[in-house]
Amino acid sequence: MCYVITNNDGGFPAPVNPKLPATVASEAIRSDAPALSSSFRLRRPRGPMCAKGYCSQCEIVGPDGRALACQVAAHAAPPPTQRDLLRPLGLIAAFFPPWFYERRFLRPRRLRRLSLHVLRHLSSAGPLAAQAPAVRPRRYEEVEVEVAVVGAAAAEPGAFVVDPDSGDVPLGVYPGRTLGVLRGDRLIAVRFERLVLATGSYERLPPIPGNDLPGVVGIQAAETYAGSGALRRGLRVAAWAPREQRRRIESLATSHGLRLVWMDDRAPRAIRGRRRVRAIVTDRGRIPCDLFVVGVRQPALELALQAGATASLTTDGLPILALDDTPPWLEVRGEAAATTSGVPDVPAACDAMACLCEDVRVSDLKACVAQGFHQAELVKRRTGAMTGPCQGKLCSATVLATLRELGVDAAPTRARPLARPVTLGELAADA
Numbered sequence: 001m002c003y004v005i006t007n008n009d010g011g012f013p014a015p016v017n018p019k020l021p022a023t024v025a026s027e028a029i030r031s032d033a034p035a036l037s038s039s040f041r042l043r044r045p046r047g048p049m050c051a052k053g054y055c056s057q058c059e060i061v062g063p064d065g066r067a068l069a070c071q072v073a074a075h076a077a078p079p080p081t082q083r084d085l086l087r088p089l090g091l092i093a094a095f096f097p098p099w100f101y102e103r104r105f106l107r108p109r110r111l112r113r114l115s116l117h118v119l120r121h122l123s124s125a126g127p128l129a130a131q132a133p134a135v136r137p138r139r140y141e142e143v144e145v146e147v148a149v150v151g152a153a154a155a156e157p158g159a160f161v162v163d164p165d166s167g168d169v170p171l172g173v174y175p176g177r178t179l180g181v182l183r184g185d186r187l188i189a190v191r192f193e194r195l196v197l198a199t200g201s202y203e204r205l206p207p208i209p210g211n212d213l214p215g216v217v218g219i220q221a222a223e224t225y226a227g228s229g230a231l232r233r234g235l236r237v238a239a240w241a242p243r244e245q246r247r248r249i250e251s252l253a254t255s256h257g258l259r260l261v262w263m264d265d266r267a268p269r270a271i272r273g274r275r276r277v278r279a280i281v282t283d284r285g286r287i288p289c290d291l292f293v294v295g296v297r298q299p300a301l302e303l304a305l306q307a308g309a310t311a312s313l314t315t316d317g318l319p320i321l322a323l324d325d326t327p328p329w330l331e332v333r334g335e336a337a338a339t340t341s342g343v344p345d346v347p348a349a350c351d352a353m354a355c356l357c358e359d360v361r362v363s364d365l366k367a368c369v370a371q372g373f374h375q376a377e378l379v380k381r382r383t384g385a386m387t388g389p390c391q392g393k394l395c396s397a398t399v400l401a402t403l404r405e406l407g408v409d410a411a412p413t414r415a416r417p418l419a420r421p422v423t424l425g426e427l428a429a430d431a
């Protein structure tokens with residue numbers, strides 16, 4: 001993909017970090033129109049949440065095909081249209097459960113082959129057919145090291161360091177203590193004796209109505225957008241965060257002239273708005289705001305789980321998935337090793353979105369459990385929750401915590417490499 005990320009070209013409130021590029025996503029936030037895409041099933045408006053390319057809520061069709069708006073330079077793609085002509089279909093779909101399509105379209109069994117044939121051709125037509133760009137085959141290499149480290153923050157002298165912030169893609173941990181890495185034009189199999197993971201964390205969304213609205217962003221994304229000048233002075237910000245994050249949010253607001261209208265470690269009852277956040281509803285009433293910042297984090301555990309670590313939902317406060325045990329050759333550091341969310345629990349509201357990628361609501365999980373699906377793995381297959389492009393990064397803790405509330409076995413579902421979706425072209429390599 002040949003997007004060139006350039007510096008912001010001025011005209012924004014200070015301080016602006018010229019190293020932070022203006023992207024299609026940051027421009028959308030700057031112009032108060034953060035709805036960049038629509039969800040697949042219910043056609044709900046969605047916007048950038050993470051600013052780092054893992055939440056997959058900002059997908060647009062760029063000049064080279066599908067792309068994430070937070071990864072595309074502002075000048076490289078026109079702003080997406082704000083109207084979604086399929087929204088009425090989404091409103092109808094909201095009356096049906098996520099498994100409606102399979103149940104209807106794949107019956108009768110005799111016609112299943114034909115139905116799949118039609119669906120495949122439909123999904124490869126029109127804008128959905130945006131082709132992945134051609135990628136030149138990579139060179140395949142194998143290296144043997146004593147220590148491999150994922151995350152520059154944990155770099156050790158002499159270690160093989162994989163830095164996702166510099167463009168490295170850690171693909172997965174495979175048998176034989178092997179870490180797969182995409183680096184530039186190389187596909188590298190790193191054989192290690194010891195593995196250190198500082199993989200950071202993701203947003204842990206509150207299970208409340210409106211938690212998927214454009215304008216709900218993670219704290220790191222808010223800092224990124226503020227740094228690139230996308231948050232105008234006077235923007236009204238509501239923040240849900242544990243106490244230890246408060247100073248960070250206050251300093252973000254102070255240094256960028258934002259109006260912090262609400263901050264608490266208790267989640268609001270709801271987030272309101274149509275195509276973007278307009279207000280939150282708390283016990284004290286409605287508070288108008290333009291941005292809802294999520295400071296609660298879920299440790300990023302994909303690689304650790306692939307490496308054989310075990311995790312479970314925490315029991316104090318709002319549940320997150322935290323590590324229980326790791327193999328002796330694995331060390332997890334930093335935010336990935338967090339053992340608590342630091343905020344009080346929030347009962348899941350029926351209208352809340354549990355899985356954003358697959359449009360699975362808390363009410364869908366309840367309906368699924370009521371039908372007799374009493375294991376997280378079965379609920380995952382029935383509803384599609386945790387199987388979308390974010391691969392459960394944003395939703396695993398919410399889905400599993402909801403299932404636990406319903407008395408269902410909420411053991412984490414299986415984690416399989418790859419750690420993030422990649423095209424087959426990216427994996428093509430010459431040995």
Ligand code: FES
Pocket residue numbers: 025047048049050051052053054055056057058068069070071
């Ligand atoms: S904001 Fe672009 S993928 Fe998350």
